[in-house]
Amino acid sequence: KNQVEQSPQSLIILEGKNCTLQCNYTVSPFSNLRWYKQDTGRGPVSLTIMTFSENTKSNGRYTATLDADTKQSSLHITASQLSDSASYICVVSHTLYGNNRLAFGKGNQVVVIP
Amino acid sequence: NAGVTQTPKFQVLKTGQSMTLQCAQDMNHEYMSWYRQDPGMGLRLIHYSVGAGITDQGEVPNGYNVSRSTTEDFPLRLLSAAPSQTSVYFCASSMGTGKANYGYTFGSGTRLTVV
Numbered sequence: 001k002n003q004v005e006q007s008p009q010s011l012i013i014l015e016g017k018n019c020t021l022q023c024n025y026t027v028s029p030f031s032n033l034r035w036y037k038q039d040t041g042r043g044p045v046s047l048t049i050m051t052f053s054e055n056t057k058s059n060g061r062y063t064a065t066l067d068a069d070t071k072q073s074s075l076h077i078t079a080s081q082l083s084d085s086a087s088y089i090c091v092v093s094h095t096l097y098g099n100n101r102l103a104f105g106k107g108n109q110v111v112v113i114p
Numbered sequence: 115n116a117g118v119t120q121t122p123k124f125q126v127l128k129t130g131q132s133m134t135l136q137c138a139q140d141m142n143h144e145y146m147s148w149y150r151q152d153p154g155m156g157l158r159l160i161h162y163s164v165g166a167g168i169t170d171q172g173e174v175p176n177g178y179n180v181s182r183s184t185t186e187d188f189p190l191r192l193l194s195a196a197p198s199q200t201s202v203y204f205c206a207s208s209m210g211t212g213k214a215n216y217g218y219t220f221g222s223g224t225r226l227t228v229v
Contacts, residue, residue, distance in 0.1 A: 004156065034217075043118075043204050043220030044157075089156070102218070104156030 003027045003103045006090050010109035013080055021108040023073040023090030031093040031100065035064050035075045038087045038107065047075070047088075077110070085112045116140050120205050120221035127195040127228045135190040135224050137205030143219070145208040146188040147172070148180065150201040151223075157204065163188055195228045202226070 004025045013019045025033070032051045036044035048057045048064040050073070056065050061078045077084055087107040094101055121136045139146065147162035159172030163182040177199060179191040188207075192199060203224045209216040 041223070043206075043222050045220070046217045049217060101159070102157075104158075106154060106156050 004090055004092050004105035006088075006105040006108050008108060009106070010111070012111045012113060015080060015082060015112050015114050017080055019077050019080060019110065021075040021077075021088050021090075021110070023075070023105055025071050025073070025090070025092045025103070025105075027092040027094045027103045029095055030068065030071075031095060033064075033066055033073050034091040034093065034102075035062070035073075036089040036091060038089055040086070044089055075108075080110075080112045082112050082114065085110060118205055118207055118219050118221035120203075120224050122224060123222065124225050125227070127192070127226065129195060129197060129228060131195050132191070132193050133195065135192075135203055135205075135226070137188045137190065137221060138186050139188075139205075139207040139219070140186065141207065141209075141219065142185060143207035144185070144210050146182065147206050147208075148178070148188070148190045149204045149206065150174065151204060152201050160190065160203075192226075195226075197228045200226060200228045 007022045034049045035047045037047050038044040047059050047062050050057050050066045052068050063076045066073045087109050089107045090105040092103045118139045144165050148160040149157040151157050158174050160178050161180040163169045166182050166185050169180050169182050182188050205221040206218045208218045
């Protein structure tokens with residue numbers, strides 16, 4: 001069972017509109033939660049990192065929220081641009097046998113159309 | 115800084131052939147790792163290293179070998195390629211495995227097809 005679930009799997013939005021991506025996780029013990037952007041044919045690039053005590057963090061037009069109690073996170077994209085078309089991956093960092101490990105979601109595929 | 119450099123970008127192998135995927139980083143990161151990304155699945159950890167001379171298995175290590183003779187390089191070897199190893203492979207590095215809040219830098223990937 002995947003420990004990091006993302007929804008919706010894919011969505012299409014008009015340029016200039018906002019959208020919100022969801023991430024639910026069951027991974028423990030929790031270290032931090034990261035959102036990555038992956039353009040087609042490229043490696044993931046970090047957008048935000050949030051620890052247990054942080055409930056919101058912004059990076060330009062990207063705003064991530066975290067509710068560690070309910071184990072939910074969201075990524076909000078404001079005033080979308082064509083360059084926002086990408087896969088957005090939720091990644092939860094946890095400790096396994098004393099080593100730091102990453103649990104990856106399958107990604108939210110976003111397509112921005114003019 | 116070049117970051118994390120992976121070569122080659124594309125490769126086609128015949129079943130049973132061997133090859134090495136190269137990964138190099140110039141950020142003096144202690145931690146390096148290899149992931150594979152398959153359609154409909156999240157990235158899965160193959161092998162990782164917490165420093166030169168130290169390697170360990172990840173989630174899906176079978177069919178792959180690694181070594182870490184220097185801090186900069188972390189090659190991934192396929193000894194006898196199988197069609198199930200058709201995937202996109204990403205190398206990633208981080209400043210320290212114990213410092214969980216450091217970011218991971220990913221390479222641009224190697225797309226491998228085994229026929």
